[in-house]
Amino acid sequence: MKFFVDTAMLSEIEWAMGIGCDGVTTNPSLIKKAVDALKANGENVDMMSYIRKICETAGRCRDVSLEVVSLESEKMIKEAVVLYNKFNILANNVVVKIPVSTASTSHYEGLKAMSALQRKQIPVNATLVFTPEQALMCGKLGAKYVSPFAGRIDDMLRSKSGIVFDKSEYFPEQGIRMDDNGIVSGIDLVRKTVAILKNYGMKTEVIAASLRNARQVREAALAGAHVATIPFNVLEEMTKHPKTAEGVMAFAKDVVPEYRAIFD
Ligand code: G3P
Numbered sequence: 001m002k003f004f005v006d007t008a009m010l011s012e013i014e015w016a017m018g019i020g021c022d023g024v025t026t027n028p029s030l031i032k033k034a035v036d037a038l039k040a041n042g043e044n045v046d047m048m049s050y051i052r053k054i055c056e057t058a059g060r061c062r063d064v065s066l067e068v069v070s071l072e073s074e075k076m077i078k079e080a081v082v083l084y085n086k087f088n089i090l091a092n093n094v095v096v097k098i099p100v101s102t103a104s105t106s107h108y109e110g111l112k113a114m115s116a117l118q119r120k121q122i123p124v125n126a127t128l129v130f131t132p133e134q135a136l137m138c139g140k141l142g143a144k145y146v147s148p149f150a151g152r153i154d155d156m157l158r159s160k161s162g163i164v165f166d167k168s169e170y171f172p173e174q175g176i177r178m179d180d181n182g183i184v185s186g187i188d189l190v191r192k193t194v195a196i197l198k199n200y201g202m203k204t205e206v207i208a209a210s211l212r213n214a215r216q217v218r219e220a221a222l223a224g225a226h227v228a229t230i231p232f233n234v235l236e237e238m239t240k241h242p243k244t245a246e247g248v249m250a251f252a253k254d255v256v257p258e259y260r261a262i263f264d
Contacts, residue, residue, distance in 0.1 A: 150186025151210035191223035
């Protein structure tokens with residue numbers, strides 16, 4: 001399984017690449033968070049050079065997803081070309097994120113854009129995927145990745161059930177009471193998406209997105225997702241176990257001087 005880091009914060013990207021992450025996913029909300037942090041720090045925001053740094057920090061063969069901002073296919077195509085032409089040259093790693101469907105007059109804008117980008121050979125990450133059918137449509141259009149948003153399905157199901165929850169809380173794959181047209185949890189969405197694309201031998205890879213905790217990453221891996229895009233705090237959570245911490249302390253205490261001398 002590949003791990004992408006789900007952030008636009010340069011410091012987090014640097015750190016994640018240093019521990020073997022395989023790529024980066026951003027979206028306009030994550031870019032806003034990074035820009036707000038720069039501004040709060042009194043720094044000037046030069047978006048062009050900031051995104052250049054993201055692509056260079058990720059480096060070759062580590063895909064960086066950058067999202068379009070418009071909702072009409074023609075504009076999305078233009079923006080995708082801009083993103084690709086401006087930034088792919090740096091490390092050959094740009095993938096353009098296109099929402100699978102839009103809330104504008106036509107629901108097909110995203111798909112139309114994906115179809116055009118396939119012809120232009122610009123790699124696409126189909127985003128805001130909430131059903132396996134959406135993923136299948138994007139797979140047929142040759143999307144490099146589809147991104148089912150696991151956590152947001154869990155949020156919706158918990159809200160519908162009247163459950164008060166914290167977004168980071170674990171939600172079981174088998175769900176609770178509610179379903180969304182047969183989807184009982186975010187991981188159920190990921191599992192069914194993986195299975196359907198596999199049924200037809202599609203090359204499209206599934207990025208389990210909107211992951212909120214370590215156990216959800218584990219379940220996305222069990223469900224066969226090709227990639228998990230993981231927020232920085234969840235990456236950290238994944239390293240931890242109290243028995244690991246206890247063991248490290250115990251081993252450190254037991255180091256005899258004779259053994260330590262080997263390293264002098
Ligand atoms: O990769 C998608 C992700 O950034 C959305 O996450 O936690 O806002 O649902 P979240």
